[in-house]
Amino acid sequence: MRTFNRVLLQVGTLLATTVPAGAVTYTSTPGAPDPGPSAGQSIIVDFNGALPGGYGLSGDYDFATGTSTVTAAPAGDGTRYLFTSPLKGTGIATLTTLDLSSVSFYWGSIDNYNAVDVLGAGGVSLLTLAGADFSPANGGRGSAATNQRVFFTAGAGEVITGLRFHATGIAYEIDDIAGILASGDNQSAVPEPATWALTIMGFGMVGVGARRRRGAARQQLAA
Numbered sequence: 001m002r003t004f005n006r007v008l009l010q011v012g013t014l015l016a017t018t019v020p021a022g023a024v025t026y027t028s029t030p031g032a033p034d035p036g037p038s039a040g041q042s043i044i045v046d047f048n049g050a051l052p053g054g055y056g057l058s059g060d061y062d063f064a065t066g067t068s069t070v071t072a073a074p075a076g077d078g079t080r081y082l083f084t085s086p087l088k089g090t091g092i093a094t095l096t097t098l099d100l101s102s103v104s105f106y107w108g109s110i111d112n113y114n115a116v117d118v119l120g121a122g123g124v125s126l127l128t129l130a131g132a133d134f135s136p137a138n139g140g141r142g143s144a145a146t147n148q149r150v151f152f153t154a155g156a157g158e159v160i161t162g163l164r165f166h167a168t169g170i171a172y173e174i175d176d177i178a179g180i181l182a183s184g185d186n187q188s189a190v191p192e193p194a195t196w197a198l199t200i201m202g203f204g205m206v207g208v209g210a211r212r213r214r215g216a217a218r219q220q221l222a223a
Contacts, residue, residue: 025155041102042180059090072108083171097177099159104149160182
């Protein structure tokens with residue numbers, strides 16, 4: 001009995017050290033066109049220009065607009081999108097992000113040879129979602145069932161730090177990454193133009209107030 005209890009204790013200790021503190025959950029919404037981010041999310045990366053600060057791309061990938069013999073634009077998407085393909089090398093591309101509490105993207109022409117890993121702290125894979133998890137997963141280019149926005153939400157004690165895309169077939173097309181920064185993230189997003197305007201206006205008002213106070217002080221001294 002003592003030996004059995006010792007084994008149970010060892011197994012319990014192993015599970016405690018290997019099971020993550022929280023789990024990532026996911027949902028999806030049919031597209032054609034992209035249904036867009038969920039409430040609270042905003043587009044972070046649209047692949048139409050340089051990545052914002054704190055985000056990076058690595059691996060084998062390229063960009064495309066429209067449909068070619070290699071890639072198919074996600075249904076209803078007329079802008080530049082990201083794709084990875086074995087024709088580009090490994091067929092694996094990784095997007096690293098700031099710490100996010102949720103993330104979503106538009107997944108084009110879902111096929112059973114596509115998969116995405118949701119990455120957590122230290123680049124550890126928290127969840128893998130395969131194209132085969134959808135039905136159908138036949139790469140249909142115009143169907144809402146095979147062009148979906150997928151949403152991932154970090155569990156308690158977790159943050160999402162990136163997405164790793166795999167293609168073992170022709171290609172995997174992705175566009176319009178959206179998300180919510182995790183609370184306590186010490187790297188803030190670039191302010192919107194309206195925010196800059198309010199900030200500059202605030203500095204101007206502070207300056208006017210300071211000049212008025214200096215003028216009043218000079219008048220008192222002169223008196």
